Amino acid sequence: MTVKESLLYTSKTDDRGRMRAVTNNLILHFHPTKVAKPALRFSYTWGLGGISTLLAMILVITGVLLMFRYDASVDRAYTSIQTMETEVLFGSLIRATHHWSANLLIITAFLHMLRVFFSGGFKKGRATNWLVGLALLLLVIAFNFTGYLLPWDQLAYWAITVGTSLLDYVPLVGSAISGFLLAGPEVGQGALRNFYAIHVAVLPAILVVLMSYHFWKVRKDGGISQPVNRPTGADGKRQRAERVTTIPYLVQIELAATAVVVTVLLLFAMFTPAPLEALANPNHPPNPAKAAWYFMGLQELLLHMHPLAAMLLPGIVLMGMAFIPYWDKQEDNIGVYFRSKVGKRTAATGALLGLIVVPLLVMVDEYYLDLPALLPNWPTLISNGLVPLLLSLAALVFIYFLFRLLYKANQSEALTGLISFIIVGFILLTLVGVYFRGANMALTLLV
Template sequence: MAENPDPRPEHLPQRIWESIQRDELPPPDDRGRMRLVMNNLVLHLHPSKVARPTLKFTYTWGLGGLALLLVMILAVTGVLLMFEYTPTPQTAYLDMLKLQTEVWYGQLIRNLHHWSGNLLVITVFLHLLRVFFTGGFRTPREFNWVLGLGLLLLVVAANFTGYLLPWDQLAYWAVTVGSSLLSYVPLIGEPLRNFLLGGPEVGAATLTNFYGLHVAIIPLALMGIVSFHIWRVRKDTLSIPRRLDGKIDDGGTGSTQVEKVTTLPHLVSRELVFALVMTGLILMWSVWVNAPLEAAANPDHSPNPAKAAWYFMGLQELLLHFHPVFGAIIIPTLALGALAILPYQRFDLSAEGVWFRSLKGRQMALVGAVTGLIATPALVLLDEYALDLPGLMPSLPTLISNGWIPLAALLLLLIVYYEIIKRVFKATACESRQSVFVLLVTAFVVLTVIGIAFRGEGMALMWPWEVLG
């Protein structure tokens, strides 16, 4: 019988590679192109060609990719941590100590998980700002922006539920403060909080609930929506960076035609190098800096001040100035609602891909940032030391005197600011809206910094060295 020759390559490494990746060239028609994509994992995630200008690092700053990398690091380190962790008040804290002292690389794995989680909150926030300031949310990417907002909420929820798991004083009291915000939701607030905590206070049932949310429900939702988000980026393609003169920002002449390059190797090689560098940096940081762990949780001894997790400090600061329903519910809901309907507004489409839309847009963004930097601390000081609205209007319920009235006053100030930018500085509606957005983002960041670094015992205002001391 004639021998049947083996069609596979002669060399073993090439044979192994071809068993993973089939590189045969398909015929150059539609079916052929489809076969190329079907046979290639990378081309399931990316289009086969991308616009060369979008490879420019200073357009995306790699923030979406970094968020994805962090989600992956979190998944791997999270699964490893699960081997040594039992979510009960008796064992959780001891497991943390064991991880840090007895388990091989336990401290490093915990550090990697902790710092990646925190960095993810910052990365996703910065990614949102990048998309906003380059107009990357406009048609056809509106829905992807809304999906992104869902991701932002999930990332915060993942961090919040994970915060409780070490069961130390920091965890216990941050979650007690954080979850108390929920009880201000009208009508359903208290039952909702009891449902989440598994009772009226943070306890064993809360740990079980948070563990389930943290290791199963939130990661599943996150991975589902992240896949959807990345698929939409593939379908809609990335917005094209442009210069102030409207020409394509290709790093050179600025042509009017978009040059396309193949994803393999142009985009994928850049992604790999970026991922390696970032993984190295996160690893180095995690080797040097340990995740915090305080004394074991003691429900009878509340620290002073009892602060929420750092990413909720902006909200906790708002609560000191507004009636709780406004600080915890109405203002955050208004802000999220405004962000969600943002891409459905009418926009000047020619500004897509231009950082801050135009030269005037850049100047007005700076005005917004400076105004936010000055006005926010000024208003905090005014409310802290000079203005006592409930005291001035004792006959009114605080919901009005410390809720509706200051909110209406602030909205009025914002409208006046918008009109000044539009009429005095002759900015377009788009540039003026952007300036208001910058002002509000700056105010939120300043409030967060005040909450973290300038609030000490009894949540009184003090200098950071007094807070730390």
């Protein structure tokens, strides 16, 4: 039976045919009937948008199941999690699946953003979806942050204490936001109640709106981006990409990816339970007290600069990321990874520079450099804040123009190199924070 026949299917006698018609109908509510063949190439998207969608769906399902047993009270939250782990049928597996999907979603959404950037998927009318995507990434982080507190163990309590104290440094609005979140002078019942409400009601509502808009916009933009430099036909015009039916060509890839992701995730969750440390104890801070891993890049920056500068630097970079579609408008390299040969060179050099310069700077600042001591008459806001902030921004500008001059790179290619540098630098700062900071946040890199 063809797709068309199955959609027109009306017989009441053949249940399988009816099921197929209903399923096809449902699929075609979410997908167009045809998609461009090059868009199906796995090595173009790596399925990362779809995998992020699948993880979001798994999170909603497992999250609702967890809600049946979880109790958002400082006296009972921890024991409700313990009960879930030991007494509820499949409780431990459901909690582990929720926990690991949430962490994985940060990674897949981040990688999806990199795929979109490096393949130029934000160009040609896709700027809005790039911005919505950035909002989705921040939303996913907010989900993880608010969920982190709920088990009410030592890990949760101190990571959120550190995390909300980072928020305090955000200029203008930071302390108002952390004041609202905590609903008191420190992490306590008010914070747990607020985090829970935000985690299970506010953020899901925003997620549904943003994700629906994100998907609708992909369809409205004519599907995902396509290489524009397709071969020309006999008439001298660019050939149109071949189109194939969504059923079965796209759907079979989605089903295969779903089967792999769900299997790997469940196997991992079976053998790696979600962490649960001792009950939260406000009088007993761990040493070192670290934020959640996805904030460790920020916490690492705080060790090197005045808090205001440490918040401003990633803030400025994030704003720069939002401007990317207005900065790089060159359309003849859409769908080509890293834009061109020159783009590949700038990207590789940017990544290599990040790999060398960032760990080097971390070590120099840790062991040798003391800006406030070097500039004793200046207030620390300037010596340890404005000075390193301006130096960092100047370094980014320098790297951009280095690519323009050294490789004769155009705007698009130079930006590719600059973003490679920033991404590698950010990942390294996070890794240093997570793995190489010991007691009192001292560097353990050379120990």
